[in-house]
Amino acid sequence: MTHSLPHLLLLILALVLAAPPTAGGQAAKPRTVVTTDGEIDDVDSFIRLLLYANELELEGLIYSSSMWHYKGDGRGTTMVSEMDMTRRIYGERSELRWPGEAWIQELIRAYGEVYPNLSQHAAGYPPADSLLQLVRVGNITFEGEMENDTEGSDFIRELLLDEDPRPIYLQVWGGTNTIARALKSIEERYGDTPEWPEIYQKVGEKAIIYTVMDQDATYRNYIGKQWPNIPVLYNSWQFWVMAYNWKKAVPPELQYWLGGDFMGEHIIQGHGPLTARYYSYGDGQQQAGDPEHIHGDPDKLENAQWGSFVPYDFISEGDSPAFLHLVDVGLDNLEHPEWGGWGGRLVPSDTVAGRWEDGPAAADYNPYTEAADTAYALTRWLPALQRDFAARADWCVEPYDRANHPPTVSVTGARRRVVQPGDKVVLEASATDPDGDEVQFHWWQYGEVDSYAGEAMIILDGPRATVTVPRDIKTGETLHFILSATDGGAPSLTRYARIVLTAE
Incomplete structure (x- = not known):
């Protein structure tokens, strides 16, 4: 079957305009589905996700397989991975490190214990029972298995076909196979019918895939070929800031924020039953079904696979950038992944329309190494997002008046402005803090995002800054200025505003 790709640029524009923006320019509560293979770093990402559940419209929580984790069919059938790395490591297998289909529900029940306290601190946290209703089992028998409909793939299919026109962010924490099966079932149902062009366009305007690496071959074998109109956000480098190899990705000067002293005191210990289940180095925990999860063994901290560690050191949350991209902290990155935010910065591919990537073109200048760094577009936010994580861990156990809450930032005038070379432009903002803390302001130019090169x-x-527009700026070139507003509470919390100047 041949699929046409009409008006691709118009489809992408429709994607950008599909949801009504807030005052900051970012869509309110983006719809999202999480697909996960249950690796230990998925567990840790899921715990953080639950603490931000009030910021998202969670639509589905789906078990799926990957090149690293699959259940098998229970009949001894074997497979060999299509992916080079896991084919070399594991060879022919009938199952692989499967953590089961209960851990999501168990974490939601732990969330339910702290939900009453969380709800004192911010509106919009969903009750645990409503989250349990979103859990489905997708395609889990083997890596890349997409031959059979499952309750998880059916669930995604129906979301993509529903009458809500808003985008659905499909987060891929494992393989893309359950999403691929959902799309394949749509193609099978409508591909030879008169409705197909309309359905094809509808799905392409709704679905947005955020994938952390390729963890099976179903994107390249099926989705990319048959559904090239679906935008893809592809993170293959920046996620390492929050993944197993973080000690190489994060400068030593910033490693405190992932170290055991910080993680143990401010996240894991004494913050209730949800964060107590967060996996960290030397914590004595062992994930059922995964014999390779030895990170919790206190006797195996020295010279481990990814370095040497101390108790409560961060292990990995490699999938957290997929949902941090959706959290609105004022950076307006949701509709512009190339602008950068807490989930990193992804730029449009030079070769594939509708694909954003984090390769060398997305590198930011790293002041600690004094060089361009493909990971620094995420590293630069690490202290702020870790302090924010710690505040939400406090929300699990502390009353409102003993915890900190982020300031709200307002900007005087438009956030998108047309300017002339040589203009003097006043940027002015204010902030209110719910706890009455003093707020410190800092404006800075995000030069890597600018199309102007100086x-x-x-x-x-x-809170006020005066910018002199360079006289050599050309028509259409942009300047991005970020306001960081940080309160004086403990832990201190930061929210942002972005003003974009475009030369006329």
């Missing part, structure tokens, strides 16, 4: 002169005066 620096603008900026004079800082607290």
Whole structure:
């Protein structure tokens, strides 16, 4: 069957405009589905996700397989991985490190224990029972298995076909196979019918895939070929800041924020039953079904696979960038992945329309190494997002008046402005803090995101800054200025505003 790709640019524009923006420009509560293979870093990502559940419209929580984890069919049938790495490591297998289909529900029940306290601190946290209703088992028998409909693939299919026109972010924490099966079932149902062009366009305008690496071959073998109109956000480098190899990705000066002193005191210990289940180095925990989860063994901290560690050191949350991209902290990155945010920065591919990637073109200047760094677009936010994580861990156990809450930022004037070379532009913002804390302001130019290749002169005066537009700026070139507003609470919390100047 041949699929046409009409008006691709218009489809992408429709994607951008599909949801009504808030005052900051970012869509309110993006719809999202999580597909996960249950690796230990997925568990840790899921715990953080639950603490941000009030910021998202969670639509589905789906068990899926990957090149690293699959259940098998229970009949001894074997397979060999299509992926080079796991084919070399594991060879022919009938199952692989499967953690079961109960851990999501168990974590949701732990969330239910802290839900009453969380709800004192912010509106919008969903009750545990409503989250349990979102759990489905997808395609889990083998890596890349997409031959059979499952309750998980059916669930995704119906979401993509529903009458809500808003985008659905399909987070891929394992393989893409359950999503691929959902799309394949749509193709099988409508591909030879008169409705197909409309259905094809509808799905392409709704679905957005955020995948952390390729963990099976179903994207390249099926989705990319048959559904090239579905936008893809592809993170293959920046996620390492929050993954197993973080000690190489994160400069030593910032490693405190993932170290045992911080993680143990501010996240894991004394913050209730949900974060107590967070996997960390030397914590004595062992995931059922995965014999390779030895990170919790206190006797195996020295010279481990990814370095040497101390108790409560961070292990991995390699999939967290997929949902952190959706959390609105004022950076307006949801509709513009190339602008950068807490989930990192992805730029449009030079070769594939509708695909955003984090390769060398997405590198930011790393002031610690004094060089361009493909990971620094995420690293730069690490202290702020870890302090925010710690505040939400406090929300699990502390009353409102003993915890900290983020400031709310307002900007005077438009956030998107047309300017002339040589103009002096005043940027001005204010912030209110729910706890009455003093708020410190800092404006800075995000030069890597600018299409103008130089620096603008900026004079800082607290919440106010005066920018002199460079005289050599060309028509259509942009300058991005970020306001970081940080309160004086403990832990201190930061929210942002972005003003984009475009030369006329």
